[in-house]
Amino acid sequence: MGNITESYKTFAKLSPEKVAIHTNHQQISYQEWYKLINQTANWLHSLHSENKTIGILLPNGIPFLQLFAGAAKAGWIAVPYDLKWKITELEERVILSDPSIIVTTREIYSQIKQSIPNVMILDDSLQEIYQFDPTTVLKTEGNLPFYIGFTSGTTGKPKAFVRSQDSWVASFDCNRFDFGLDESDQVLISGALIHSHFLYGAISILYLGGTVFLLDKFSPIEGLSWIHSFPITTIYVVPTMVEAFLKEGIQVDKSIKMISSGAKWSDRSKLEIRNIIPNMTMYEFYGASELSFITVLPDSEGIQKATTVGKPCYGVEVQIRRPDQELAKPTETGKIYVRSKLMINGYFDHDGRTIHSIQDEEGWATVHDMGYLDEDGFLYIVGREQNMILYGGINIFPEEIEKVLSLHPDVEEVAVIGLSDSYWGQVVAAVVKGKSSQLELRRFCRAHLSSYKIPRKWFFLSEMPYTTSGKIARAELIKRMEKR
Known part of the structure; x- marks a missing residue:
C-alpha cells in the first residue's frame, strides 16, 4: 500500500x-x-x-x-x-x-x-x-x-x-x-x-x-x-x-x-x-x-x-x-x-x-x-472475559454494574471487581471514589439491577490506582481489597 x-x-x-x-x-x-x-x-x-x-x-x-x-x-x-x-x-x-x-x-x-x-x-x-x-x-x-x-x-x-x-x-x-x-x-x-x-x-x-x-x-x-x-x-x-x-x-x-x-x-x-x-x-x-x-x-x-x-x-x-x-x-x-x-x-x-x-x-x-x-x-459490549466474575456459577460482567453506579451524581469513579469467597467462589465488590454512602448506592443498584448483581462488598477510596495508560488498575485493586 x-x-x-x-x-x-x-x-x-x-x-x-x-x-x-x-x-x-x-x-x-x-x-x-x-x-x-x-x-x-x-x-x-x-x-x-x-x-x-x-x-x-x-x-x-x-x-x-x-x-x-x-x-x-x-x-x-x-x-x-x-x-x-x-x-x-x-x-x-x-x-x-x-x-x-x-x-x-x-x-x-x-x-x-x-x-x-x-x-x-x-x-x-x-x-x-x-x-x-x-x-x-x-x-x-x-x-x-x-x-x-x-x-x-x-x-x-x-x-x-x-x-x-x-x-x-x-x-x-x-x-x-x-x-x-x-x-x-x-x-x-x-x-x-x-x-x-x-x-x-x-x-x-x-x-x-x-x-x-x-x-x-x-x-x-x-x-x-x-x-x-x-x-x-x-x-x-x-x-x-x-x-x-x-x-x-x-x-x-x-x-x-x-x-x-x-x-x-x-x-x-x-x-x-x-x-x-x-x-x-x-x-x-x-x-x-x-x-x-x-x-x-x-x-x-x-x-x-x-x-x-x-x-x-x-x-x-x-x-x-x-x-x-x-x-x-x-x-x-x-x-x-x-x-x-x-x-x-x-x-x-x-x-x-x-x-x-x-x-x-x-x-x-x-x-x-x-x-x-x-x-x-x-x-453491544457486555464486558471483558478476563474481568468476568463467577458468582456461584453465574457469570457477572462488572462493566454492567459500573455503568449503573456511574449514573449516580455522587459517584466520581467506580470499579467493580470479583473477590475470592469460600462459598460463592467470587463475590461482587464495588470500589468507589465519591461522596455517596454504601446504603444509598445499594438502594440505587436495587432500582436498576438484579439482586445477584448488587455488590456484596463496598470500598471507598480517595484516589484510584491507574495503569500507565490511564485506566483503573483492576489487578492492583483486587490485590489491595483482598487484604482488607
Whole structure:
C-alpha cells in the first residue's frame, strides 16, 4: 500500500504554504514538513543501525511527530515511551523494544543516562538532522514495521506489539469513510501523543493533508480557547476530557466533530455536552491497540441505539462466537472476533525479536471482549472475559454494574471487581471514589439491577490506582481489597 508519509510530497507541491502543524510555540508548513521528514530519514539512514529502532521519550510537540514520521519514511521502527513511567517501568520496556537510539530532552537525559543505554539529547539530534539533504531520501521497501506499542494486560506486565505501515494506511480509509475527514479538516489533538488515539489522530490528518493543532498537554480551558480562536473542525478526545470540558461550562457555537475512544460515553455526559456545544457531531468508536478500529457509532445512530458501540468500520468484519466456536445468534452473548487489514503484526516474544501473530489461519483475532450483535448488525459490549466474575456459577460482567453506579451524581469513579469467597467462589465488590454512602448506592443498584448483581462488598477510596495508560488498575485493586 505504501508509506504513512507518502502523501507529504504531494501536499508540499499542491499547498506548500498550508500549515501542517500548529503548536503553542511554532507552526510548520507542508513544504517545511516534507523537507524536515526527508532530513530526519536521511539522518537515520546515516546511523547504519542493524535493528533500525528509535525510542521517543518526549513531550507533545513537532519533534515528537517529526521523529515518528521520519522513522517511518526511513523504514525504521519508532517506539514512543511515556514520560510518566518510573525508571523501572521504562527499563522494562526498553529491554522489550531494544532501540538503537533514544531521543529525549536534556532534563530527562540527566535523570536516565546512568540506567538507560543509547540515549541522545533532542537538541543535539536536531542539530545533526538539519545538516542533511531535505530534497531526496533513499527509497525503502514497502510495508515495513514502523511502530512498537505496549499493552499491560491483566497482570500489569508490559507486552510489546509491532505494527506495519499497511495497517495504518488501510485505517486512514476509516477516517474518510467513517468520520468524514479530508484535507479541509483542522484537527485539535488535545491529549498526549504517547497514547495511540492521539498519535494516530495527528499522523492520519497529516496523511490526508489537513492541519494538526497540537496542545502541549491537555487543558480544558486552553482546548476551548483554541476552538474559539482557530478554525478547528474536529477534536480527538476521550470521555474524561469531555467531563473536563463540561466542568468549564463554556459555550461553543461553531460546528465541531468530536471523535472519542477509550471508554463508552455516559448518556448523561452526551446530553450535557450538547448543551455547551449544540452544533456538535459525535463519533464514538470501539477499538483496541491490537485490532485498531472495530466499530463506529455516529450521532444519527447513537440517538436510536444509545447502548451500542455501533456497526463495523470500513473494511472490518465482526463475528460473535460461542465457547464451542460456533457463531452466536443475534442478541446471544459470546466472544467478539474481528478480521481486517488494520491489525498489528503480533506481540514480541521476551527475546525481543520473535513475533507471535494474534490471528488464526483465516485472519480472525480477539482481545477477549464479550458482546453480542443485534438483528440490525449493531455491536453491544457486555464486558471483558478476563474481568468476568463467577458468582456461584453465574457469570457477572462488572462493566454492567459500573455503568449503573456511574449514573449516580455522587459517584466520581467506580470499579467493580470479583473477590475470592469460600462459598460463592467470587463475590461482587464495588470500589468507589465519591461522596455517596454504601446504603444509598445499594438502594440505587436495587432500582436498576438484579439482586445477584448488587455488590456484596463496598470500598471507598480517595484516589484510584491507574495503569500507565490511564485506566483503573483492576489487578492492583483486587490485590489491595483482598487484604482488607
